[in-house]
Amino acid sequence: xxxxxxxxxxxxxxxxxxxxxxxxxxxxxxxxxxxxxxxxxxxxxxxxxxxxxxxxxxxxxxxxxxxxxxxxxxxxxxxxxxx
Numbered sequence: 001x002x003x004x005x006x007x008x009x010x011x012x013x014x015x016x017x018x019x020x021x022x023x024x025x026x027x028x029x030x031x032x033x034x035x036x037x038x039x040x041x042x043x044x045x046x047x048x049x050x051x052x053x054x055x056x057x058x059x060x061x062x063x064x065x066x067x068x069x070x071x072x073x074x075x076x077x078x079x080x081x082x083x
Contacts, residue, residue, distance in 0.1 A: 031065035
């Protein structure tokens with residue numbers, strides 16, 4: 001993709017409770033590949049995953065991006081909801 005490597009990201013919920021409003025630290029994140037904002041919405045240094053919708057137990061959200069180097073997209077916070 002424009003001469004840059006394509007990298008895949010999987011955000012997984014291995015907890016027994018659903019997690020919503022999952023936010024990642026994405027300071028400096030860039031991509032020459034378009035990412036659907038309903039999957040990953042970049043707002044400053046924070047990225048919202050899955051439009052804030054719950055990621056259920058053992059659920060995953062996947063996307064890919066293209067850039068020169070990989071980014072560490074570390075979790076900042078989420079809202080936990082147990083039934």
